[in-house]
Amino acid sequence: MIKNQWYAILESKEVKKKPVGVTRLNEKLVLWRGADGKLNCIYDLCCHRGASLAIGCIKDNQIECPFHGFLYDGSGQVTLIPANGKADKVPSRYKVHSYIVKEKAGLIWLWYSDSNDGDIPEIPFFEELLEGFIYKTFAEVWPVHYTRAAENQMDVVHLPFVHTSTIGKGNKTIINGPVVKWQDNRMTFYVDNVFDDGQTKALKADQIENYESLFKLDFQMPNTWQNYIDEKVRVFAVFAPIDEENTKIYLRFYQKFLPVPIIGGMITSISNIFNRVILHQDRRVVLTQVPKKTELAMGENLIPGDLPIIEFRKRRKLLKETAN
Ligand code: FES
Ligand SMILES: [Fe+2]
CATH class of the missing domain: 3.90.380.10 (Naphthalene 1,2-dioxygenase Alpha Subunit; Chain A, domain 1)
Incomplete structure (x- = not known):
């Protein structure tokens, strides 16, 4: 696969209210829409013990692992480890890769790159x-x-x-x-x-x-x-x-x-x-x-x-x- 490209990967209507697990570009992805309407896409493998997040629940804007309840935000960062208590601060190493996704023309586009930083071009669609x-x-x-x-x-x-x-x-x-x-x-x-x-x-x-x-x-x-x-x-x-x-x-x-x-x-x-x-x-x-x-x-x-x-x-x- 070629890096630093926008790939059309799904139709927008394929991601509704529940999380969706798909393989695209050789990677297991989970996509969900938060309560704020924002589309999120992170690596679909819990950093705790490898369960798929795609069968988990959406909690406001975050996704909860179905196994032990680790809560992930759209950047792939774990924000809560329930077994450690809400008062415990989650170390930054509890994290999975996140992907930049956007919607255009009823399609979901993924910016496929090693880095989420720097200038990202417009999605190249047939505008007409x-x-x-x-x-x-x-x-x-x-x-x-x-x-x-x-x-x-x-x-x-x-x-x-x-x-x-x-x-x-x-x-x-x-x-x-x-x-x-x-x-x-x-x-x-x-x-x-x-x-x-x-x-x-x-x-x-x-x-x-x-x-x-x-x-x-x-x-x-x-x-x-x-x-x-x-x-x-x-x-x-x-x-x-x-x-x-x-x-x-x-x-x-x-x-x-x-x-x-x-x-x-x-x-x-x-x-x-x-x-x-x-x-x-x-x-x-x-x-x-x-x-x-x-x-x-x-x-x-x-x-x-x-x-x-x-x-x-x-x-x-x-x-x-x-x-x-
Ligand atoms: S495998 Fe995800 S919380 Fe344990
Ligand atoms: Fe043909």
């Missing part, structure tokens, strides 16, 4: 999705590293093979481009898939004029993606790393051509069913990929059409190196 869109989410766990799940959505070569019956109709096997552009840590890639008449060679990225008029997708490092279907319709995804071998995918259909609650919500739900079909066409193949995790140098024989994947691997390497 906050303006007038409604959405529905479909979520499921894939037994792959998040790099495989994410790269699948940067793979513009697979469409006529994996999605023959859906978005890959027309046997458009030639890949013109893709053209890849970066802005900060956001990659936008433009592509034109065309039918192979036997006479045509794929155009390289630098042979394409007016690339901005082509079909485009965005990938925001480290783990969010947007399929820009048109001004009013998008598919958005989060690839939330669970551990080295599992990823929770949150797939959202966004629309604002009918942004009204009941009928708009129904259309959004139906569209999401279609997206689930497409995602399951992907899943059938991606789950067979070996190894489960990707790296820049890993012995795969990539082709020009894989440029977004190559760029993603390069950027991961760069961000990892600069974070260390």
Whole structure:
């Protein structure tokens, strides 16, 4: 995992009144909302004798270990050891790691870093999705590293093979481009898939004029993606790393051509069913990929059409190196 990044890890609605225990980024986490409404996230392993705090109770803004009642605040500090008495001051060594979490766009984002100090950047979201869109989410766990799940959505070569019956109709096997552009840590890639008449060679990225008029997708490092279907319709995804071998995918259909609650919500739900079909066409193949995790140098024989994947691997390497 790359340090010093905001990762989308859960949907906000997954943390309600009770504590929630999840594994994300290889770490056991417990999240809860205090009586003050603040969202908290600390390491889910009691520093006393290793019980999970996630099955404990919320007491005002704090969480109580279910085993011997140690009380933790949002910074991970134990504030009360009941067996020692309320009058006893708790030494600072009774503490677990805490994580900075924020909410945006109905998602919980975790600042993944060795340090909670220093300047923390804004959460990098596709801001236009906050303006007038409604959405529905479909979520499921894939037994792959998040790099495989994410790269699948940067793979513009697979469409006529994996999605023959859906978005890959027309046997458009030639890949013109893709053209890849970066802005900060956001990659936008433009592509034109065309039918192979036997006479045509794929155009390289630098042979394409007016690339901005082509079909485009965005990938925001480290783990969010947007399929820009048109001004009013998008598919958005989060690839939330669970551990080295599992990823929770949150797939959202966004629309604002009918942004009204009941009928708009129904259309959004139906569209999401279609997206689930497409995602399951992907899943059938991606789950067979070996190894489960990707790296820049890993012995795969990539082709020009894989440029977004190559760029993603390069950027991961760069961000990892600069974070260390
Ligand atoms: S294990 Fe948590 S208080 Fe003992
Ligand atoms: Fe796909």
